[in-house]
Amino acid sequence: MSHDVWVVVExxxxxxKKISLELLGCARALAAAWSGKVVAFVPGGSxxxxxxxxxxxxxxxxxxxxxxxxxxxxxxxxATVLTEALRADPPAVALFGATSQGRDLAPRVAARLGVGIVxxxxxxxxxxGTLVATRPMYTRKAxxxxxxxxxxxxxxxxxxxxxxxxxxxxxxxxxxxxxxVQLDARAIRTTVREVKTIQRETIPLIDADIxxxxxxxxxxxxxxxxxxxxxxxxxxxxxxxxxxxxxxxxPHDYEIGQTGKTVSPQVYLACGISGAPQHLAxxxxxxxxxxxxxxxxxxxxxxxxxxxxxxxxxxxxxxTDAVKRVKSSP
Amino acid sequence: MPPPxxxxxxxxxxxxxxxxxxxxxxxxVPDTEAPIRIKTDGSGIDxxxxxxxxxxxxxxxxxxxxxLREQFGGSVTLLSVGHERAKExxxxxxxxxxxxxxxxSDSAAEGVDHLGLARxxxxxxxxxxxxxxxxxxxxxxxxxxxxxxxxAEYLNLPQATAIAHLEVDAMGTSAxxxxxxxxxxxxxxxxxxxxxxxxxSLNEPRYPSLPGIMKxxxxxxxxxxxAAARLTPSTVGAAASRxxxxxxxxxxxxxxxxxxDGDMDQAVAAIVAFLKDEAKVL
Ligand SMILES: Cc1cc2nc3c(=O)[nH]c(=O)nc-3n(C[C@H](O)[C@H](O)[C@H](O)COP(=O)(O)OP(=O)(O)OC[C@H]3O[C@@H](n4cnc5c(N)ncnc54)[C@H](O)[C@@H]3O)c2cc1C
Numbered sequence: 001m002s003h004d005v006w007v008v009v010e011x012x013x014x015x016x017k018k019i020s021l022e023l024l025g026c027a028r029a030l031a032a033a034w035s036g037k038v039v040a041f042v043p044g045g046s047x048x049x050x051x052x053x054x055x056x057x058x059x060x061x062x063x064x065x066x067x068x069x070x071x072x073x074x075x076x077x078x079a080t081v082l083t084e085a086l087r088a089d090p091p092a093v094a095l096f097g098a099t100s101q102g103r104d105l106a107p108r109v110a111a112r113l114g115v116g117i118v119x120x121x122x123x124x125x126x127x128x129g130t131l132v133a134t135r136p137m138y139t140r141k142a143x144x145x146x147x148x149x150x151x152x153x154x155x156x157x158x159x160x161x162x163x164x165x166x167x168x169x170x171x172x173x174x175x176x177x178x179x180x181v182q183l184d185a186r187a188i189r190t191t192v193r194e195v196k197t198i199q200r201e202t203i204p205l206i207d208a209d210i211x212x213x214x215x216x217x218x219x220x221x222x223x224x225x226x227x228x229x230x231x232x233x234x235x236x237x238x239x240x241x242x243x244x245x246x247x248x249x250x251p252h253d254y255e256i257g258q259t260g261k262t263v264s265p266q267v268y269l270a271c272g273i274s275g276a277p278q279h280l281a282x283x284x285x286x287x288x289x290x291x292x293x294x295x296x297x298x299x300x301x302x303x304x305x306x307x308x309x310x311x312x313x314x315x316x317x318x319x320t321d322a323v324k325r326v327k328s329s330p
Numbered sequence: 331m332p333p334p335x336x337x338x339x340x341x342x343x344x345x346x347x348x349x350x351x352x353x354x355x356x357x358x359v360p361d362t363e364a365p366i367r368i369k370t371d372g373s374g375i376d377x378x379x380x381x382x383x384x385x386x387x388x389x390x391x392x393x394x395x396x397x398l399r400e401q402f403g404g405s406v407t408l409l410s411v412g413h414e415r416a417k418e419x420x421x422x423x424x425x426x427x428x429x430x431x432x433x434x435s436d437s438a439a440e441g442v443d444h445l446g447l448a449r450x451x452x453x454x455x456x457x458x459x460x461x462x463x464x465x466x467x468x469x470x471x472x473x474x475x476x477x478x479x480x481x482a483e484y485l486n487l488p489q490a491t492a493i494a495h496l497e498v499d500a501m502g503t504s505a506x507x508x509x510x511x512x513x514x515x516x517x518x519x520x521x522x523x524x525x526x527x528x529x530x531s532l533n534e535p536r537y538p539s540l541p542g543i544m545k546x547x548x549x550x551x552x553x554x555x556x557a558a559a560r561l562t563p564s565t566v567g568a569a570a571s572r573x574x575x576x577x578x579x580x581x582x583x584x585x586x587x588x589x590x591d592g593d594m595d596q597a598v599a600a601i602v603a604f605l606k607d608e609a610k611v612l
Contacts, residue, residue, distance in 0.1 A: 073516075075479070075488070103492070104479060104509075105479075107476040107479035107480050108480070111448065111480035114572075115572060116443070119473070120472075120473050136581070137578065140581060141365065141366050142578045143578070143581050145578075145579070146574065146575055147574045148572070149572050149573065189488035190490065190520050191519040192518055193518065195511065197513055198514050200513075204513050206512055245531075252494065252531040258473075259470075267605065267611055269601075289584075290604060305585075306588055306604045307588065308600070309590065315598060318594065322599070323605070326602060
C-alpha cells in the first residue's frame with residue numbers, strides 16, 4: 001500500500017464537478033499528513049480536457065482512464081475499472097463524492113475489494129496515525145467518529161461542501177498518465193437508455209453557496225416563483241422541506257433533510273419551514289442560517305443565526321428587490 | 331487475493347412459471363421523531379427506552395415487492411439481521427402483506443460492519459429462490475446506503491440504486507427504472523435477477539389492514555443464527571469489521587442567533603446586512 005490519496009473525479013462537458021475539486025482539497029491535507037501524493041483518477045469517454053485542469057487544483061498525478069464504454073456511468077463498467085486500478089496500485093485512501101454516482105459505486109467497489117468504507121463523511125482525517133472519518137448519525141442528533149482498520153485502500157464517500165474549493169494555481173502542473181482500460185461490453189449488465197436532463201433556471205443544490213428553501217408555509221406551487229426570483233438574484237439554488245414535495249408543488253430532488261439531500265451552504269434561508277428534526281438533519285450544518293416564519297415559536301427561528309418573525313409573502317418580494325439593488329450598485 | 335474480475339455476461343434466467351420470488355431486506359431503526367440518548371461512554375445509543383420502527387425506506391421496498399407480487403404472482407419474503415426485537419419490524423411488513431419473514435439473530439454478529447451485514451444477507455438469500463432483491467436506498471439510523479450495492483456484489487447481480495420508478499416487462503425478466511441523478515433522471519434497463527434499492531418517490535406504502543395485522547401476529551417468524559447461514563463470527567463479527575465506531579457525540583451547538591419581530595422593512599434591511607457583513611455573500 002502506498003501513502004497516496006486517490007480522488008475519483010466526476011466530470012461533465014470537460015469540467016470536473018465541484019465536489020471532485022473539494023475532494024482534491026481534502027486529499028491534499030491527507031497526503032500531507034502521510035507524505036503521499038494526491039492522485040486524481042478520471043474515468044470517462046473523453047478525459048483529456050478535465051485531466052489537464054486538475055494539477056492546478058492540487059493533484060500531483062492524474063490517471064486518465066479513457067474508454068468508449070465509460071462515456072456514461074454504469075455500475076458494472078466503473079466498478080470493474082476502479083477495482084482493478086485500486087488493486088493494481090492500492091492507495092491509502094480513495095475518496096468519492098456523495099453523489100448519485102459515488103453512492104452507487106463506492107460500496108460496490110468496497111465490497112469487491114473487501115475494504116473499509118464510510119459514507120456521508122463530514123470530515124476525513126488522520127488521528128494518531130489512524131484514518132478517521134466523522135459523519136452525522138441518527139437524524140444528525142449525533143456525530144459519529146469512525147475509525148478505519150488498515151485495509152488497502154480505505155474508502156470515504158464525502159458529503160458536498162465539507163471542504164473549500166482549492167484555489168486555482170495555474171502554474172501548478174500534474175503528471176498525466178493514461179490508465180489502460182480493458183472492458184468488455186458484456187461485463188456491463190445494465191443499459192442506460194437515456195439521461196434526461198432537467199433544465200432549471202437556478203443552479204443545482206449540490207453546487208450552491210446560497211440555498212433559498214420553502215416549506216408548507218409557501219402555500220402552493222405558484223409561490224415558489226418568489227423563491228426562484230430571490231435565488232436568481234443571489235445566484236443560489238432553491239430547495240424545500242418535505243411537504244411541498246409530497247403535495248407535488250416541487251419535484252423530489254428539491255427535498256432537504258433525512259429523506260432528501262444533506263446540504264451545507266454558506267447561507268441557508270428557510271421560508272415557511274418549522275424546523276422538524278428530519279429537516280434539520282439535512283441543513284443544520286449550514287454555515288449561516290436565516291429563517292423567516294410567522295410563528296415566533298418555530299424551532300428553526302431558535303436555531304437560526306438570524307430569525308425573522310413575519311409573513312414571508314410580504315418579505316420575499318422586498319428582499320429580492322433589495323438584493324438586486326445591492327448587486328447592481330457598484 | 332481473488333483474480334481480478336472483468337465482469338461476466340448475464341446468466342440466463344427465467345422466472346419459474348411466471349412467479350416472481352421477491353426478497354425484501356428490512357432493518358429496525360429508531361423512530362426519527364424520537365430524541366436519542368447517547369451512552370455515557372459514547373459507544374452508541376441507549377435503545378432500551380427507544381421507539382424502534384421499520385426503516386422508512388424499507389416500507390417503500392416492501393410496497394414495491396407487494397406490487398410485483400400482485401402483478402406477477404409469487405411471494406415476498408422479508409429478511410432482517412438484528413436483535414429479537416427486530417421481529418416487530420418484520421411483523422409490520424407481514425401486516426402489509428408479505429408472505430414470510432426470516433430474522434437472522436446472533437450475538438456473535440454484534441459489531442458487524444455494513445459489508446459484514448450484506449454478507450450475512452447474501453448467504454441467506456443464496457439459499458432461497460430469488461428473482462429480485464429489494465432494499466431501502468438507505469436506513470434512517472445512519473444513512474449509510476452500503477448494504478444494497480454490497481449485497482449485489484456478493485450475489486454477483488446487477489444493481490440499480492435509489493430508484494424512483496419501476497416498470498417490469500411483461501415476462502418479468504427485466505426492469506426499466508428511473509434514478510434521480512444530479513440535474514436529471516437516468517433511465518436504466520436492468521436484467522433480473524437483480525438488486526434494487528428504492529427511493530421514497532417510488533411509491534406510497536400501504537397501511538397494514540386490521541386483518542393483515544391479526545394474521546401477522548400469528549405468523550411464525552423463522553430465526554436463524556450465523557451457523558445456519560454457514561457463517562462464523564470470524565468472517566462477519568466485530569473482529570472482521572473494517573470500520574469501528576470509535577465514539578458518538580452530540581453535535582456542536584450553534585451559537586445563539588438574533589430574532590427580529592416587527593417592521594418588515596427593518597427585517598429586509600437586517601437580512602441584507604447579514605448577507606453582506608456576516609455571511610459575506612453579497
Ligand atoms: C421518516 C421521516 C422522514 C422525514 N424526512 C424529512 C425530510 O427529509 N425533510 C423534511 O423537510 N421533512 C421530513 N420529514 C417531515 C418532517 O417531520 C416535517 O413534517 C416537515 O419537515 C415539516 O415541513 P414544514 O416545516 O415545511 O411544514 P410545517 O411543519 O407545517 O411548517 C410550516 C411552517 O410555515 C410557517 N408559515 C406558514 N405560513 C407562513 C407565512 N405566510 N409566512 C411565514 N411563515 C409561515 C408556519 O408557522 C410553520 O412553522 C420526515 C418525516 C419522517 C417521519
